[in-house]
Amino acid sequence: MNSKKRVTSYDVAKAAGVSQSAVSRVYVEGRSVSKKTKAMVLATAKELGYKPNAIARMLITKRSGMVAVILSSRANLIYPEVLSLLNKRLSEKNERVLLFNLDDAAGLDDILEQIWTFQVDGVIALAAHFDNESIENFKVHNIPVVLYNRRVSGHSASSVCCNHEQGIRQLVNILDDFGHKRFLVLAGPSESDVAQERLECAIKSLSLKGHNDVPIKYGDFSYDSGRLTFAEAMHSNNVPTAVICSNDTMAIGVIDEARKNFGLRIPEDLSVVGFDGVNAVFWHSYQLTTIKQPLEQMTKAAVDILLEQIESPENPAQLRLWSGAFIEGNTVGPVRNEQ
Amino acid sequence: MNSKKRVTSYDVAKAAGVSQSAVSRVYVEGRSVSKKTKAMVLATAKELGYKPNAIARMLITKRSGMVAVILSSRANLIYPEVLSLLNKRLSEKNERVLLFNLDDAAGLDDILEQIWTFQVDGVIALAAHFDNESIENFKVHNIPVVLYNRRVSGHSASSVCCNHEQGIRQLVNILDDFGHKRFLVLAGPSESDVAQERLECAIKSLSLKGHNDVPIKYGDFSYDSGRLTFAEAMHSNNVPTAVICSNDTMAIGVIDEARKNFGLRIPEDLSVVGFDGVNAVFWHSYQLTTIKQPLEQMTKAAVDILLEQIESPENPAQLRLWSGAFIEGNTVGPVRNEQ
DNA sequence: TTGTACGCGTTATCAA
DNA sequence: TTGATAACGCGTACAA
Numbered sequence: 110m111n112s113k114k115r116v117t118s119y120d121v122a123k124a125a126g127v128s129q130s131a132v133s134r135v136y137v138e139g140r141s142v143s144k145k146t147k148a149m150v151l152a153t154a155k156e157l158g159y160k161p162n163a164i165a166r167m168l169i170t171k172r173s174g175m176v177a178v179i180l181s182s183r184a185n186l187i188y189p190e191v192l193s194l195l196n197k198r199l200s201e202k203n204e205r206v207l208l209f210n211l212d213d214a215a216g217l218d219d220i221l222e223q224i225w226t227f228q229v230d231g232v233i234a235l236a237a238h239f240d241n242e243s244i245e246n247f248k249v250h251n252i253p254v255v256l257y258n259r260r261v262s263g264h265s266a267s268s269v270c271c272n273h274e275q276g277i278r279q280l281v282n283i284l285d286d287f288g289h290k291r292f293l294v295l296a297g298p299s300e301s302d303v304a305q306e307r308l309e310c311a312i313k314s315l316s317l318k319g320h321n322d323v324p325i326k327y328g329d330f331s332y333d334s335g336r337l338t339f340a341e342a343m344h345s346n347n348v349p350t351a352v353i354c355s356n357d358t359m360a361i362g363v364i365d366e367a368r369k370n371f372g373l374r375i376p377e378d379l380s381v382v383g384f385d386g387v388n389a390v391f392w393h394s395y396q397l398t399t400i401k402q403p404l405e406q407m408t409k410a411a412v413d414i415l416l417e418q419i420e421s422p423e424n425p426a427q428l429r430l431w432s433g434a435f436i437e438g439n440t441v442g443p444v445r446n447e448q
Numbered sequence: 449m450n451s452k453k454r455v456t457s458y459d460v461a462k463a464a465g466v467s468q469s470a471v472s473r474v475y476v477e478g479r480s481v482s483k484k485t486k487a488m489v490l491a492t493a494k495e496l497g498y499k500p501n502a503i504a505r506m507l508i509t510k511r512s513g514m515v516a517v518i519l520s521s522r523a524n525l526i527y528p529e530v531l532s533l534l535n536k537r538l539s540e541k542n543e544r545v546l547l548f549n550l551d552d553a554a555g556l557d558d559i560l561e562q563i564w565t566f567q568v569d570g571v572i573a574l575a576a577h578f579d580n581e582s583i584e585n586f587k588v589h590n591i592p593v594v595l596y597n598r599r600v601s602g603h604s605a606s607s608v609c610c611n612h613e614q615g616i617r618q619l620v621n622i623l624d625d626f627g628h629k630r631f632l633v634l635a636g637p638s639e640s641d642v643a644q645e646r647l648e649c650a651i652k653s654l655s656l657k658g659h660n661d662v663p664i665k666y667g668d669f670s671y672d673s674g675r676l677t678f679a680e681a682m683h684s685n686n687v688p689t690a691v692i693c694s695n696d697t698m699a700i701g702v703i704d705e706a707r708k709n710f711g712l713r714i715p716e717d718l719s720v721v722g723f724d725g726v727n728a729v730f731w732h733s734y735q736l737t738t739i740k741q742p743l744e745q746m747t748k749a750a751v752d753i754l755l756e757q758i759e760s761p762e763n764p765a766q767l768r769l770w771s772g773a774f775i776e777g778n779t780v781g782p783v784r785n786e787q
Numbered sequence: 788t789t790g791t792a793c794g795c796g797t798t799a800t801c802a803a
Numbered sequence: 804t805t806g807a808t809a810a811c812g813c814g815t816a817c818a819a
Contacts, residue, residue: 117812128790133814140815141788163565164506165812168795173503175546182532189528193521197552205566206547207514213536226502227544332731365732392671393704394733456796467806472798479798480804504796507811 116159125153136161167228176204176415177229179220181211181236188235190404191257195233198412204230211236217243225250231415233257237301253418255411258402259302265426267418269411273303273384274310276400276433277353280382281314283398284351288444289380292320293342293349295359298329307355307384315353324349328359335362343371350379350444357383357390360397364440376442386436398441400433407431455498464492475500506567515543515754516568518559520550520575527574529743530596534572537751543569550575556582564589570754572596576640592757594750597741598641604765606757608750612642612723613649615739615772616692619721620653622737623690627783628719631659632681632688634698637668646694646723654692663688667698674701682710689718689783696722696729699736703779715781725775737780739772746770 118132125132127146134140135150142150153159167173176199180188196206207229209220221243224232231253239259244266247254256268284292294311297304308325315323324347328334335354339362342349354360360383367373367381375381383390386401410429418424457471464471466485473479474489481489492498506512515538519527535545546568548559560582563571570592578598583605586593595607623631633650636643647664654662663686667673674693678701681688693699699722706712706720714720722729725740749768757763 115812119812129813130790130792130815131788133812134789137814143788146788160561160565162507162567162812164503164512164567165795166814167503168501168507168797168812169814171795180532188532192531192547193519193527193549196547196549200549200552205562208531208535208545208547210532210535210539213539222499223544226499228501228503332727336732361731369732388671389728392700393675393708454796458796468796469798469806469808470804472796473805476798482804485804501796504811505798507796507813508798510811 115162116157118159118161121150121154121157121159124157125149171228172230173228174204175207175227175229177207177209177224177227177232179209179211179232179234179236181238191235191408194404194408195412198408202412202416204416221246221250224252230419231255233411233415234259237298237303239302251422253415253422255415255418257407257411260306260428267414267426267428269407269414269429270431271400271402271407272430272432273307274313276384276435277307277310278314278317279435280353280384280398280400281311281318283441284353284380284382285318285320287351287380287442289351290320290444291347291350292323293339293352294323294325295335295338295352295354295363296325296327297355297359299327301330304330304355311353311355328355328362330356330358332358332362332365335359336366337362339363339366340370343367351441352379352381354381354383357385357387357397357399359383360399360440361389361395364395364397375440378445380441380444382441384433386434390436390438396439397436398438399436401436402433403431454501455496457498457500460489460493460496460498463496464488510567511569512567513543514546514566514568516546516548516563516566516571518548518550518571518573518575520577530574530747533743533747534751537748541751541755543755560585560589563591569758570594572750572754573598576637576642578641590761592754592761594754594757596746596750599645599767606753606765606767608746608753608768609770610739610741610746611769611771612646613652615723615774616646616649617653617656618774619692619723619737619739620650620657622780623692623719623721624657624659626690626719626781628690629659629783630686630689631662632678632691633662633664634674634677634691634693634702635664635666636694636698638666640669643669643694650692650694667694667701669695669697671697671701671704674698675705676701678702678705679709690780691718691720693720693722696724696726696736696738698722699738699779700728700734703734703736714779717784719780719783721780723772725773729775729777735778736775737777738775740775741772742770 118129122129122132131146132150134142135147199206233255235257241261244261254266256266258270260268260270296308326338328338352363360381363381364375367379373379383397383399386399390397390399458468461468461471470485471489473481474486538545572594574596580600583600593605595605597609599607599609635647665677667677691702699720702720703714706718712718722736722738725738729736729738
């Protein structure tokens, strides 16, 4: 109703009988202000309802207190948990999250432009795919970037990753120990860097155990794509006894499809493994054997590294790699004798 | 590496041989600029890599192009889908999402203070709980607010809601039609406004059908809380034949617990209903009968209303109510004869 | 410790 | 249509 103008530091200064800069100094850490005037300023500020204007501050300090987080729907990556944890860590460091979604934009250039105009202090990138050129762009603009679960070779962007190779090798070895010979690798969408990496790790791990030319199918990380691609594989003339899925959600789709439409028991008739460690993995109906990403540590590291880069941009980029935790579920067992 | 200074409109003006204000006009819709100078400015801007500084613009226009979205972990509400859709809608309207999490902050006052200093254009509130006083605070600051699935009586904050009462009545009536007499209501956490409202709707709907003094248990919207509270109920001397859950995730927990630890078949031995329409509802293992919130419509409405309020703050607050879609699953059936 | 004066990079106003 | 000039609300040298 009353469109009263916003209270500024000038208003407070006048009311408190001091200069505007005195007011300013009260709100900046480590500036010299006498106890007396500080108390005086804070009192009248409270009375008038004064709060410093972050926008004006940004303009002069060139720090926005905002970090851009770039997502894309295809990123898999347990989106809500990761985002929520990142937000928590950042708010502890007095940074806010400004959200960008690659799907909604005209493209990465569009997002980059916005990020640039908003003067964010840094970027955490979770999106499905970045090419080297895009990352180079951030460097040109002098914006620190931390990649989450994405490694870019030969570039100076820092990244925080789960060790996919180690985890997947662990899963593959178990399946091999159980005598499995007919595998199906269910990969994620080819546009996704994570999907691509996990696929390569699976192929490599299988190859190390002497399993070559393993059939591959591509899904899109969704439950339905897990179901459908598994059904396709079952109708081929190379029926698998073990399915290696690039994420948990597809693995759950495989399990449901195998049980319902093919009457298979898990793990007696079919072994299934996933990756990520989402909540549903622990549900009684599934109890999926998988690798859980250490989200707490990874998000903390991502934020710590980013802030380090913001404070000291000359610091070299770093890669931090985390081992996933093996989750022993109930979806892996010995291969049945051929009938 | 070269920490070259940021290119400003002055740099472009000088290089293009025009005034700084001419440059500015090129980037503002509807300002009068001749074709010729516009082309000239855009060309040199591109050459120099000039992008307008959004911060400086905010300071003078008093529009930040940012909308605060307030979440809290207890909000249930299909967090990722809603947030992703809101982000999409807002980016279409050229607004960015600035994220706030009530859990991480010292409290709502803290968040309100930050929102205020950041000069956001508006607020969309998804958090678990708001008291009237907090909402009044937004009004004092003249910040438009849209509440998502939260109605606040007698206040001028707009809200976009799913019609819980209608949906829950529908579910209750079906259970009643099937002859159920021994119910269990599994409510969400008492701090959550949504949980509270759904609980009241359930009690009311049951009462309308002559079922009074129905036992109530409180969970926290999680799978495990669904399992555990159901197990408790089974160990009481009032074993239910139908469970009405305040959200889908708890309902799934109930189903798993009933099957695994009590050997019950769904729906032959036990009927279960949920609310929300999350993805897992459609999984083969569950096929939960539930009410699906029309997220697409609701998020679109939330954004439309917010932008309307931003453009015309004097407009009255409005409430938009959406019917949920009944999802006919396979978790509801006739009550068994008492043995 | 305090106040004065200036600058951050833009949009808005007004006269030309 | 254009250019000079004044805000916007703050931080920060510099002098007192």
